[in-house]
Amino acid sequence: MFPKNTWYVAAMPEEIDAKPLGRKVCGESIVFYRGEEGRVAALEDFCPHRGAPLSLGYVSEGKLVCGYHGLEMGCEGKTIAMPGQRVRGFPAIRAYPVVERYGFIWVWPGDASKADESLIPVQEWHDNPEWAYGGGLYHIQCDYRLMIDNLMDLTHETYVHSNSIGQKEIDETPCKTTVEGDMVITSRFMEGIEAPPFWKLALRGNHLADDVPVDRWQICRFTPPSHVMIEVGVAHAGKGGYEASAEHKVYSVVVDFITPETETSIHYFWGMARKFNPKDKALTATIREGQGKIFGEDLEMLERQQKNLLAWPERHLLKLNIDAGGVQSRKIIDRLIAEEQGGAVPAAETASA
Template sequence: MYPDRFPRNAWYVAARSREVTRSVLSRWLLGDPVALYRREDGRPVALVDRCIHRQLPLSLGRLQGDRIECGYHGLTFDTDGSCVRIPGSSRISDRVRVQAFPLYEEYGLVWIWMGDPELADPALVPDHHWFRSDCWATAEGTLHMAGRAQLLNENLLDLSHLTFLHPESIGSPEVAEAPVHTSYDERVVRVHRTMTDVSCPPFFQKIMQVEGAIDRGQVAEYFAPAFHISQTHIRPAGSGDDVPAFRQMVMHAITPETRTTTHYFWGVARNFALNDPGVTDFAVEAVSQVFQQDIAACEAIEHIIAAWEPSYPLELNIKVDAGPLRARRIIEEMVAAERESSAAPEPHKVDTAARRAAAASRLRAEGRRSVV
């Protein structure tokens, strides 16, 4: 039912850019310990956070220029994971190394690819340019959940819960009753709602200064396996397209930490009150409280389903579950495809440098940064 394994051949948010510095950051991602830091030229590095000698986390060591020295016995590793120094040894095999992970940095986020590095195409990173655009103002935060990542994926695809879980902030009675249209392709699920002449929730009254009834549109967009953009468009009821809409784009990067714990990186971009820090401060506090309610619900569900494993209690699926159920299927298909690929004979490898150069060329043409 609820996937607790996620594909490794995919991009996940590992950290916010400001978190990755010249001090080594240790973070568990997809069940693996990862050490993150920056080279002296500012480029980020990600290595598995364990020395191959006696497993001490490399994050407990120290940086020597761009290299990291284990704090236990002094083995030193370069940014590509190769071991360049073993005290007392003059010759080091090329096979002595730790795993290094491809990274991609854009719009204040550091993305990591923990699968086959030859498949790490930055063009697969979902668009999220709103969060560093002069045309949008942003608020952001980072949360942690003691539950599997799929619970948040499904929470974000079934927004009928706004009526019942968030009635004092972003919910209204009409959300749960509004007709839902679900569409999807191989890796993306979209759930649409259009509501006309409905009540305005307290959160939008506060930040948009809207009184009375509104016309409200919602699109929950999921990019498998772990990224969402939730769009909200609001106008005074009956005002029509001639009146500019208040628009809000909410980013949710849902990164599995372990099988049953999750990192939650969120951001809210708005096209109004661009120079009002008071609106931003209110959004940071209010949105964080909303997402804490989501987390509390998901953690309560985790407590129940964990007690039933390896089976699950019986669940009833209803119309609004089309999006969440499709998300489950996509993740299951991605994991199964990786399993089949690893079991099959290894295909002819394309040169990694050539693949990355080609990807970088495509991104330059699109005006985006190349892979790190």
């Protein structure tokens, strides 16, 4: 189950070029394309004539043309024309609220009358000369909540990412989890440690020494429906840690937009926005490649985890203090789903662990 009356990242703009894009979001089969003046449109991926996927068609003069018999669709889901046929009386298909913003295509798969563009979360790093961004997309066969668990509990880095960002101090340093309204925050601060390989690379990329002790931070923020932003970085030890001035640290935000495809598959839009040496395009490419490998290391673990959970559905998962971020995030998701369905809504909770 997933909330539907909310905005999800559906695609990156470059995925919707001359051809339409078919993508399933929260169980909804949707076709995305650019209509008149290049504006993005989103319709049911279903031709009202014979049920063919409209995503197998093409775009002509801002109209979506079915690749089966040439039926033309308008951006609002109404049939416009078809060679040699009268089709304007066809019932309209569903049109979804869709917005292009912050370098992503956002879609609202729920009740269109409740869609509010002001609810799209602001991304301060987008189109900001003080920041640089690089990212990508993975298709993963797992429940979207498993990815939220993964990102809200970074102790797995010691084991899954041992050659890049993992280190024993993550295990040894307690994390703190708090809930502020619909936001869950899990944070960990490490002092006087050696920087792991990825962060040594980042230090060099900001013209800082990589062979001295550093202070490291990880601040994970979950917001509904399934977005996780993680403040990460290191500073030379004794310079103020997270609060250090820019000349003594490397500071980034790991961007995670997790979009459910089905109950057991996701579109995972990942990236890193960094606030140091933003004009260095080679550094952006290097960091993107490194981040892609790090995220790729999670894929097998998550997909095999999902298979285990499907094979043994009667087994209850155990909860430790390191799981608090994922547990609290799931409580918020469950409440939002219950509100949409008009069921009992759990009392609001503020918790720490």
